Amino acid sequence: MPGPIQSIERAAAVLRLLARGSGRLGVGEIAAALDLAKPTAHGILRTLQGVGFVEQDHATGKYRLGSALLNLSMGNLDANELRSRALNWADALAARTGAAVRIAAPAEGAVVVVHHVFRPDNSEQSLEVGEVLAPHATALGKALLAYDTELAARKGELTAFTRRTLVDRAALNRVLASVRQHGWAGEAGEFRPGFAAIAAPIRGRGGLVVGAIGINGPLDRLCDAQSRFRQPLIDQVRDAARAISRDLGGQ
Numbered sequence: 418m419p420g421p422i423q424s425i426e427r428a429a430a431v432l433r434l435l436a437r438g439s440g441r442l443g444v445g446e447i448a449a450a451l452d453l454a455k456p457t458a459h460g461i462l463r464t465l466q467g468v469g470f471v472e473q474d475h476a477t478g479k480y481r482l483g484s485a486l487l488n489l490s491m492g493n494l495d496a497n498e499l500r501s502r503a504l505n506w507a508d509a510l511a512a513r514t515g516a517a518v519r520i521a522a523p524a525e526g527a528v529v530v531v532h533h534v535f536r537p538d539n540s541e542q543s544l545e546v547g548e549v550l551a552p553h554a555t556a557l558g559k560a561l562l563a564y565d566t567e568l569a570a571r572k573g574e575l576t577a578f579t580r581r582t583l584v585d586r587a588a589l590n591r592v593l594a595s596v597r598q599h600g601w602a603g604e605a606g607e608f609r610p611g612f613a614a615i616a617a618p619i620r621g622r623g624g625l626v627v628g629a630i631g632i633n634g635p636l637d638r639l640c641d642a643q644s645r646f647r648q649p650l651i652d653q654v655r656d657a658a659r660a661i662s663r664d665l666g667g668q
Contacts, residue, residue, distance in 0.1 A: 421622075421666070427453065428461050430623025432470065432482070441479035449597060450564050451624045496522050496531040499619070499628045502664045507534045507630065510657045514650055516632035516639070517542065520619075521550060521557040523565050523628075528558045536634065553589055554582050556614035559602035560629035563593040564618060581606045601655055602629075603646045606636055613639040615650055617658035620667030627665065630658050 430451050435442060442450075448458035462480055465471040472483045503520050511518045511534040520532040528550040535542045552558030553575050575584040583589045596602045604614040616631025632639070632654055640646055 424461070426623035426666075427451070427457070428465060428623070430621075430625040431458070431461055431465065433623070433625055435471065435480065435482050441474055441477060441481045443477075443479045447480070450626070452564075452597070452620075453624065496524070496529075499665075500532045503532060503619070503628075503630060503661045506657045506660050506664075507532060510630070510632065510653060511535070511537055513653055514632050516634040516650075518630065518632055519545060519557060520628055520630050521561065521616075523561055528552050528555070528561050530557075531628070551576060551578065551608060553584075554578050554604065554608045556602045556604040556616035556633070557629045557631045559593060559596055559604070560616040560618045560631065561626065563596035563602065564626035578608050579606055579610050583607065600658075601651055602631075604633075605640055605644050605646070611636050613646070615639060615646055615654045617655045619658050619665065620662040622666040624667060630654065630661060 431447060434447060434450055444455055444459050444462065447453070447462070448455045451458065453461075462471060462473075466473055466480070466483070469483045471480045473480050499522055500520065507518045507520060515537060517536045518532075518534040519530050521528050522531050523529075530545050530548045530550065533545045550558045552562040575586065575589065576582070577584050583592060592602075601615060601617045603616075606613065608614075612633060613636040614631050614633035616629045618626045619628040619630055621627040632650065636644070639650055
């Protein structure tokens with residue numbers, strides 16, 4: 418039996434991105450969100466435009482869903498499916514790293530924890546499922562913010578939770594560009610003093626980022642004396658994200 422056709426999966430991911438977005442998106446924004454080369458994204462958009470699935474604003478050059486798909490419902494991956502596919506990988510990541518593991522997903526312009534595995538040390542811990550995260554100040558939030566144009570488009574001042582929190586949008590944009598380049602996000606004392614976290618994006622079909630998985634714990638366990646994140650932990654988090662992505666049919 419023939420396998421899935423990558424170009425169709427990518428086209429579907431473009432449509433999902435436009436359907437859940439908060440307005441028109443340019444070729445560069447779509448390419449960055451789906452980790453595609455700009456020429457590839459442009460070719461997909463031109464093909465979708467040719468069949469009426471997307472429309473281009475002639476004044477701005479940006480794209481939106483076409484009239485043929487205005488009633489299409491293509492939101493985020495169901496949180497229950499994301500959690501069920503990630504359960505085993507999250508448990509294994511907690512066992513390997515000795516850290517707490519959380520999985521987050523975008524939900525109505527926010528970042529929400531949908532699964533939480535406690536640190537395997539029998540210490541007192543609180544369940545964080547349902548917690549709404551600050552996208553700019555948490556590793557899970559940055560791992561989603563880097564690929565989600567709806568989250569990135571939110572206006573307003575960036576709240577400072579500690580003296581290390583990034584509150585300058587230009588600086589935050591540079592960090593998000595690094596997340597897209599290296600495939601992981603970090604947080605060192607930016608949300609809670611003395612605590613750190615590492616997270617990586619989870620991709621669904623067509624390459625669309627549908628969630629993120631990460632570890633968190635004391636800063637001195639996740640970082641070295643210079644506050645640099647420990648490479649073995651980065652690798653383990655990225656490996657877990659890739660494994661979940663494969664289970665979801667992602668690239």
